[in-house]
Amino acid sequence: MTTAVSVKNLTVSYDDFKALDDVGVDVTAGESFGLVGESGSGKSTLLRAVAGLAPVTEGTIRVENWQLRGARRDKAFYRSVQMVFQDPYGSLHPRQTVDRQLLEPLAIHGVGDGERRILKALDEVGLGSGFRFRYPHQLSGGQRQRIAIARALILEPSILLLDEPTSALDASVQAEVLNLLEQVRRDRKLTFIMVSHDLGVVTHMCDRLAVMQNGRVVERLSSADLVAGRIGEDYTRNLMVASKGFRRG
Amino acid sequence: MSALLTVEDLRVRFPTRTGVVEAVRGVSFTLGRERLGIVGESGSGKSQTGRAIMGLTPSHAEVTAKTLSFGGIDLISAPPKVRRDLRGKRIAMILQDPKYSLNPVMSIGRQIVETLRRHENVSRSEARGRALDMLAAVQIRDPARVFDLYPHEVSGGMGQRAMIAMMLVAGPELLIADEPTSALDVTVQLEVLSILDKLVADRGMGLIFVSHDLRLVSSFCDRVLVMYAGKIVEEIAASDLASAKHPYTQGLLNCMPVIGADRHPLPVLDRKPEWAL
Ligand SMILES: Nc1ncnc2c1ncn2[C@@H]1O[C@H](COP(=O)(O)OP(=O)(O)OP(=O)(O)O)[C@@H](O)[C@H]1O
Ligand SMILES: Nc1ncnc2c1ncn2[C@@H]1O[C@H](COP(=O)(O)OP(=O)(O)OP(=O)(O)O)[C@@H](O)[C@H]1O
Ligand SMILES: [Mg+2]
Numbered sequence: 219m220t221t222a223v224s225v226k227n228l229t230v231s232y233d234d235f236k237a238l239d240d241v242g243v244d245v246t247a248g249e250s251f252g253l254v255g256e257s258g259s260g261k262s263t264l265l266r267a268v269a270g271l272a273p274v275t276e277g278t279i280r281v282e283n284w285q286l287r288g289a290r291r292d293k294a295f296y297r298s299v300q301m302v303f304q305d306p307y308g309s310l311h312p313r314q315t316v317d318r319q320l321l322e323p324l325a326i327h328g329v330g331d332g333e334r335r336i337l338k339a340l341d342e343v344g345l346g347s348g349f350r351f352r353y354p355h356q357l358s359g360g361q362r363q364r365i366a367i368a369r370a371l372i373l374e375p376s377i378l379l380l381d382e383p384t385s386a387l388d389a390s391v392q393a394e395v396l397n398l399l400e401q402v403r404r405d406r407k408l409t410f411i412m413v414s415h416d417l418g419v420v421t422h423m424c425d426r427l428a429v430m431q432n433g434r435v436v437e438r439l440s441s442a443d444l445v446a447g448r449i450g451e452d453y454t455r456n457l458m459v460a461s462k463g464f465r466r467g
Numbered sequence: 468m469s470a471l472l473t474v475e476d477l478r479v480r481f482p483t484r485t486g487v488v489e490a491v492r493g494v495s496f497t498l499g500r501e502r503l504g505i506v507g508e509s510g511s512g513k514s515q516t517g518r519a520i521m522g523l524t525p526s527h528a529e530v531t532a533k534t535l536s537f538g539g540i541d542l543i544s545a546p547p548k549v550r551r552d553l554r555g556k557r558i559a560m561i562l563q564d565p566k567y568s569l570n571p572v573m574s575i576g577r578q579i580v581e582t583l584r585r586h587e588n589v590s591r592s593e594a595r596g597r598a599l600d601m602l603a604a605v606q607i608r609d610p611a612r613v614f615d616l617y618p619h620e621v622s623g624g625m626g627q628r629a630m631i632a633m634m635l636v637a638g639p640e641l642l643i644a645d646e647p648t649s650a651l652d653v654t655v656q657l658e659v660l661s662i663l664d665k666l667v668a669d670r671g672m673g674l675i676f677v678s679h680d681l682r683l684v685s686s687f688c689d690r691v692l693v694m695y696a697g698k699i700v701e702e703i704a705a706s707d708l709a710s711a712k713h714p715y716t717q718g719l720l721n722c723m724p725v726i727g728a729d730r731h732p733l734p735v736l737d738r739k740p741e742w743a744l
């Protein structure tokens with residue numbers, strides 16, 4: 219089994235604050251790996267560090283055959299590794315139509331057949347061609363999120379970094395997007411690292427997961443263990459209890 | 468229960484180059500001092516309904532309603548100044564993309580302080596103290612650090628909580644919360660919900676809670692409106708959500724990935740054209 223992403227002793231600092239503190243994660247090629255945990259614990263920072271978007275102060279990141287230092291990533295890296303950001307608004311260009319935003323990655327990487335790929339990508343995320351010439355502010359929150367997913371998939375990457383990819387979707391559209399993600403993963407042997415606060419989603423999509431709190435990984439376990447309650451840390455147990463819903467009183 | 472908000476036949480239309488988009492097509496409901504959930508399909512008009520009540524619809528769009536009144540004020544005919552004064556003070560909205568709704572060039576703390584001082588005559592240092600308390604109440608780990616951060620320097624869920632703190636600091640009578648907890652881990656989510664719950668129970672605030680999280684809505688809200696293609700297709704007591712009648716709502720419940728269930732692929736909806744009539 220080959221390792222697709224290997225993160226060792228990773229520390230990311232903003233001035234005196236450590237957003238990640240000595241974090242390690244190994245993800246096997248073709249695996250779907252989950253990240254859950256406290257809001258602000260560093261889940262997005264970990265994905266951003268892999269993508270070269272966070273100030274790494276210590277540790278190493280290896281992705282497929284790239285041994286990565288600093289924030290430098292070559293063009294081929296971004297052909298292989300795509301990220302869906304947590305805030306679709308922030309990752310889409312406000313003054314470009316959906317069409318332009320889907321065309322751009324194809325143009326950068328010299329991929330032809332744009333027309334067909336764009337229509338297929340929109341269709342896959344449940345948006346008809348009627349959305350093709352809209353601007354981000356003319357879309358609902360969930361529609362923007364689906365454009366971000368379509369843009370990440372259009373280059374057919376081998377590794378997808380997914381930051382809360384369905385948090386803005388209702389259950390019906392979420393089911394369609396999760397099915398799509400599972401299908402492309404199977405068909406193209408993709409590797410996923412997926413952040414979600416929804417334990418139902420994470421255990422559905424991922425074989426193994428890491429639980430984060432305060433810049434650290436506090437527990438690593440399989441989805442099967444989580445489901446069966448074979449849990450080592452109180453924090454993880456609290457998450458399981460809280461995911462049952464609200465209790466008054 | 469006396470109505471705090473009355474909405475009758477609300478419509479929101481966007482003229483675009485390729486024709487008119489009817490985002491909201493005749494929505495009617497009343498809200499008392501209660502927790503009203505709104506769930507519905509992505510793009511069904513939930514956010515635009517909330518924005519129309521707030522008076523935040525883009526200016527090129529057309530908003531009409533037979534009635535849109537809040538605390539006896541007719542919002543449709545109210546002059547812009549009246550609506551501006553209501554906004555933030557008596558009616559507040561937690562927007563769906565908080566990090567991009569906050570002012571990008573002002574620190575989180577200063578934004579909360581300014582909101583408070585706009586609506587209440589308090590000293591700078593008292594305002595600062597209350598802002599820090601509010602950040603602590605929404606479970607921000609290190610309020611003093613986060614106070615000085617800018618929106619791009621906080622996590623998704625921290626931005627969401629900053630916006631909640633900002634909206635609650637002025638003590639609104641009506642709060643429209645558009646996916647307020649979608650970026651929060653489940654334990655923090657429950658803490659934030661219990662704050663909102665107290666405001667409804669103790670202060671009689673009216674709450675419109677837009678969420679796609681059916682488990683939260685059914686356990687937290689009193690009533691639920693289900694939207695599809697710009698209309699309300701079903702209204703149901705939150706505790707009865709599991710026995711919903713409309714096929715869209717039933718389908719929704721069935722599509723959720725459930726911890727411990729092993730369903731690959733997940734069931735998907737067979738959307739019928741007549742649902743959107
Ligand atoms: N540019 C920055 N400057 C200062 N602090 C930052 C910056 N970017 C991130 N941080 C801090 O790093 C920490 C981790 O943030 P991150 O976005 O990774 O959290 P997260 O686990 O994704 O949380 P959430 O579930 O709320 O999205 C936060 O405390 C945040 O304030
Ligand atoms: N400026 C605009 N021009 C044209 N159409 C728009 C504009 N703004 C919103 N819409 C459309 O109005 C419809 C309703 O949008 P709204 O944001 O209310 O959906 P929503 O129910 O909140 O969805 P979500 O759950 O995805 O956030 C959507 O189909 C959207 O594409
Ligand atoms: Mg995050």
Ligand SMILES: [Mg+2]
Binds near residue numbers: 360513515563
């Ligand atoms: Mg919305």
